[in-house]
Amino acid sequence: MSALPSVLITGASTGIGAVYADRFARRGHDLVLVARDQARLDALAARLRSDYGVAVDVLPTDLTDTAALARVETRLREDARIGVLINNAGAAGVGGFLDQSPDQVAQLIGLNTTALARLASAVAPRLAASGGGSIVNIGSVVGLAPELGMTVYGATKAFVLFLSQGLQLELGPKGVYVQAVLPAATRTEIWERSERDINALPAVMEVGDLVDAALAGYDRRETITIPPLHDTGQWETFEAARQAMLPHYMQALPAPRYRAAA
Template identity: 70%
Template sequence: MSNLINQTALVTGASTGIGAVYADRFAKRGYDLVLVARDRTRMEALAARLRRESGVTVDILQADLTNVDELAPVEERLRTDMRISILVNNAGASIASSFVDQSPDEVTKIINLNTTALVRLASAVAPRFVKAGNGAMINISSVVGLAPEFGLTVYGATKAFVLFLTQGLHLELEPKGVYVQAVLPAATRTEVWERSGWDMNALPLLMEVDELVDAALIGFDRRETITIPSLSDVEQWHTFDAARQSMIPNFNQVHAADRYRLVTSDQS
């Protein structure tokens, strides 16, 4: 996207996996970076490599985004740093256990990281992007948000939230010059699986993270709102979305649908 004037990208979950590859790819495009994650050691190693290889400026913000006190400085940086023109909302987590085996604290942590932190960061930067008439957000969702059949109930619900949020922000912000993209990876080879308690040997075939990000960036350059790198037939998404839109005129009715209205018959 050549219309982004200020060349700095802020990437969350940037110490490894998808976030680290996004940082690498934007550095190769000449963007300075702000890296956000909990693991300072890994971020410092990544930053040193990107400075050496690409000659870009890399700042580090160590933060646990589930902690509001640590989230606040990242929000403030997005509000005030006029150089930042891209937000990559990548940080996320899952748990391998079923819903009934997850504790309330575990569920809350997933929701706080995957949705609350993401929307707060988007909220922090959106007014500035709108004022500038420029800027981009990349929100990492998941195909799980479209498939409750996969069984990852809470994780999938958070990713469905990210998808809906992105679609809503697109409708609201695109006319004001702000581009918003949701990326829906399928199973991708990152450390999130092991951190979430999954047995890597029991998993299906995984997409390599470099291939995932490179495909997502093609969608970014094309200004796609929804990018599903593993979906071969894009018409399947278009059909799905068209079916959803076809229902909208029928939602706002003053009476219940006939199928929900009581049926009376004369009794002889």
């Protein structure tokens, strides 16, 4: 058993989650891998045990199933060895808003926001009580860009960004680090599952590059890591503009442009 904290990773059977598993195992962390596909989880776990000599537990779980999600929450609450949560599981959905049924919209929101928030809520009190640990939430640049057209998916990722920023403000002083990672298009199965042609995109990042960049931000303790953004000054300007508006929200009267002419 490693002296380092164990890492629980959702959506761990493939793509971003699987690479996170490889990278943390390489660093010597024991793992708890969560995903729906048990065969893939078992194969990945066997390789990681062989390559890195770490302990790997497998939890086959559909996070949209309430009872299954509750079992993962219990593991996070009760297993004091787990000090890092990688909230990676997610889906993009097929088509635009008019193509998606209410049930499909609800399922997408349930996986991308409800499950993510519940898992963070399950582990946060224990981490705060111990004065350490990390929560990493995988968002997307789509949460900043409604122009990209993935309306419900983007809305869920905007939630992930806001939640992560709020949690860092609340939990950071208690010793818990919270990071939001905002990828752009990355070569994963999410494109095939959402029936989108990855080859039609102007640029696609490889998964290894994405995760390695995210971990560089993790090691620097960045709150927001945007691997494809080369000019970090653009994000700093965006954040400064947002924060400059904060005191102007606290007004007793509407802005003059909204008042009826006398």
